[in-house]
Amino acid sequence: MSLMISVSGIRGIVGESLSPANLVAFSQAFATLLHKQGKDENFTPKIVIGRDTRPTGHAIATLVSSAMTLCGCDVIDVGMATTPTVEIATAAEKADGGIIVTASHNPVEWNALKLLDRKGEFLDENAVQQLLDIFRKKQFTVADWKHVGSLEQKHDYDGEHIRRILSLPCIDREQIAEQRFRVLIDAVEGAGSSIVPELCRQLGVEEIETISCNGTGIFPRNPEPLAENLVETVDSLKKKQCDFAIVVDPDVDRLALICKDGTLFGEEYSLVVCADFYLRYKPGTVVNNLSSTRALRDVAKNHGQTCFSAKVGEANVVTVMKERNAVIGGEGNGGIILPELHYGRDALAGIALMLQAFAEWREKDPVNSTLSGFRKQYPDYFMAKQKVRLADKPENLQDQLLTIASAYPEASINTEDGIKLDFPEEWVHIRPSNTEPILRIYTEAKSMERAEKLAETFLREISSRIDTL
Incomplete structure (x- = not known):
């Protein structure tokens, strides 16, 4: 399984796609990206790093921290912390970026690097593309022995x-x-x-x-x-x-x-x-x-x-x-x-x-x-969710989704993220996941029976047109 790379981070299964080599390379790429944002060649980026409780988290955080310091970054390790806590710490420390070692809701064999900017916010699509360009070209900034970064631990951000x-x-x-x-x-x-x-x-x-x-x-x-x-x-x-x-x-x-x-x-x-x-x-x-x-x-x-x-x-x-x-x-x-x-x-x-x-x-x-x-004081809508595991993400996936949508001229269509069909009383949204090799189907209607029927209808449409597992 290949790495999942998006604005939601870099995810994979530890020991498979999320290998030590990939972790080090992405850490080097992130350090290089931050160096490029500096005002002069003597700029030393500051990075905050935290992790969730997964058994692989400590080892990955240690590996990533070492790679960042060897790239001339100062690292502040906040230890085991929630994603929002690391976001707050990154801004509070006036750091240049942050890393959260977590695969969020994915099973325990997964882990990931969630990357933050100096505001403690996730990298936008432009920054992710810059990062990937650095990663692919392997043009990393590394430090000589005099300019290796420091590592400091601060474990008080839960209270903050x-x-x-x-x-x-x-x-x-x-x-x-x-x-x-x-x-x-x-x-x-x-x-x-x-x-x-x-x-x-x-x-x-x-x-x-x-x-x-x-x-x-x-x-x-x-x-x-x-x-x-x-x-x-x-x-x-x-x-x-x-x-x-x-x-x-x-x-x-x-x-x-x-x-x-x-x-x-x-x-x-x-x-x-x-x-x-x-x-x-x-x-x-x-x-x-x-x-x-x-x-x-x-x-x-x-x-x-x-x-x-x-x-x-x-x-x-x-x-x-x-x-x-x-x-x-x-x-x-x-x-x-x-x-x-x-x-x-x-x-x-x-x-x-x-x-x-x-x-x-x-x-x-x-x-x-x-x-x-x-x-009960809030309006009742019912949502159904289905997902299709893709055999391989087809290059013409969006075209195939548009072909499916064309059969429903009564719906308004939004193509900003996959396709969303808005009907007067209900809607359907079909999109590739940012975090897994799957196609997600979301539907909402005024009853669960109707929402589930919509989801099943579009699941059959997709399975008949796209190679799935």
């Missing part, structure tokens, strides 16, 4: 991240504490194992139960927080009689909630609720991606605001957020971006906004006080 969240003007810890929440936290043994429970404690959650919060990096289940992967979490929630469960992925840029009755609140609705709450405090435009629910558009409209959609990928969403001066945004997979804090998907910020929103609602309506009751 929490302090920044608690200082948000819209967060009222006393109001949250008054609700005396009993919460289950599932960090899937990832980077959120310590910081998520600590954040909840400092936000005023009265009782905290945990599952998979030992930070071992050995994921007890598929780490993507989808319904089919959360059966044991639901069982634990019911046994421990918690009010709801908070679930994050291994690098804590995605947030999912489970209601007391075991139903999922819905990853898609994490951003919807956060935006609805936040727009009361700070009106403005909102942004999601093309695969996100229409419910965000409806919520924005209720506040007299506009919702814009970007290509899938955090960097793409951030670009549109800046262009539109959005006050909140994110992706429908539970990734909330709050520019007041930083321009990155941050499940920790999402947890704070969700707790605050739920606490305020419970205070106004104590009779109908469950999380599932809270969910």
